[in-house]
Amino acid sequence: xxxxxxxxxxxxxxxxxxxxxxxxxxxxxxxxxxxxxxxxxxxxxxxxxxxxxxxxxxxxxxxxxxxxxxxxxxxxxxxxxxxxxxxxxxxxxxxxxxxxxxxxxxxxxxxxxxxxxxxxxxxxxxxxxxxxxxxxxxxxxxxxxxxxxxxxxxxxxxxxxxxxxxxxxxxxxxxxxxxxxxxxxxxxxxxxxxxxxxxxxxxxxxxxxxxxxxxxxxxxxxxxxxxxxxxxxxxxx
Numbered sequence: 384x385x386x387x388x389x390x391x392x393x394x395x396x397x398x399x400x401x402x403x404x405x406x407x408x409x410x411x412x413x414x415x416x417x418x419x420x421x422x423x424x425x426x427x428x429x430x431x432x433x434x435x436x437x438x439x440x441x442x443x444x445x446x447x448x449x450x451x452x453x454x455x456x457x458x459x460x461x462x463x464x465x466x467x468x469x470x471x472x473x474x475x476x477x478x479x480x481x482x483x484x485x486x487x488x489x490x491x492x493x494x495x496x497x498x499x500x501x502x503x504x505x506x507x508x509x510x511x512x513x514x515x516x517x518x519x520x521x522x523x524x525x526x527x528x529x530x531x532x533x534x535x536x537x538x539x540x541x542x543x544x545x546x547x548x549x550x551x552x553x554x555x556x557x558x559x560x561x562x563x564x565x566x567x568x569x570x571x572x573x574x575x576x577x578x579x580x581x582x583x584x585x586x587x588x589x590x591x592x593x594x595x596x597x598x599x600x601x602x603x604x605x606x607x608x609x610x611x612x613x614x615x616x617x618x619x620x
Contacts (some may be wrong), residue, residue, distance in 0.1 A: 385568035391440030463535030473515030519546030
């Protein structure tokens with residue numbers, strides 16, 4: 384179970400934003416998706432969530448094909464996503480932000496879910512603070528809590544460690560590990576290589592819209608193509 388992307392291509396005019404990309408993110412695992420800026424990572428997320436239509440390929444969520452399903456229905460089928468830019472209701476409290484996100488749940492479960500999520504992501508002490516008063520790192524945790532409120536089976540995270548300090552990132556890594564332990568599939572786009580290599584069991588690497596490598600974190604770290612394309616190293620001839 385989880386997410387499977389097969390042969391996805393996206394073209395913007397003559398530009399191949401994605402070229403025959405096939406990756407997966409399995410339940411119970413944290414999977415990394417890395418690459419330089421402009422590699423096609425966010426475009427792939429947009430295809431998965433229905434924001435961008437692919438020229439070809441298919442997307443399966445828990446063995447169900449969803450690439451022809453409207454974007455709003457994909458969330459109800461178990462797909463959750465966060466964005467590079469924080470998407471919070473600044474004038475609402477932390478608790479109210481999470482409560483809004485429980486709208487698809489039965490009324491009888493909503494308040495209990497809010498309290499459970501406040502505890503799980505460690506936001507109980509700031510539950511009544513306005514979202515626009517939070518630091519970026521704490522805001523990232525709130526964004527994740529709101530995403531979890533819909534009870535997704537697959538979680539897409541687009542640069543979630545941006546703006547976090549070392550302590551925030553350590554807490555975030557522990558939370559991701561616990562979510563995967565619960566059976567969730569986590570697909571992580573991130574430039575913090577220490578975080579990626581520390582929590583991801585498998586990593587996919589994009590460059591100019593093409594998949595250039597897939598493997599364990601250790602395999603990716605030692606892959607010469609990745610070291611040249613993304614990690615910025617010069618490999619001797």
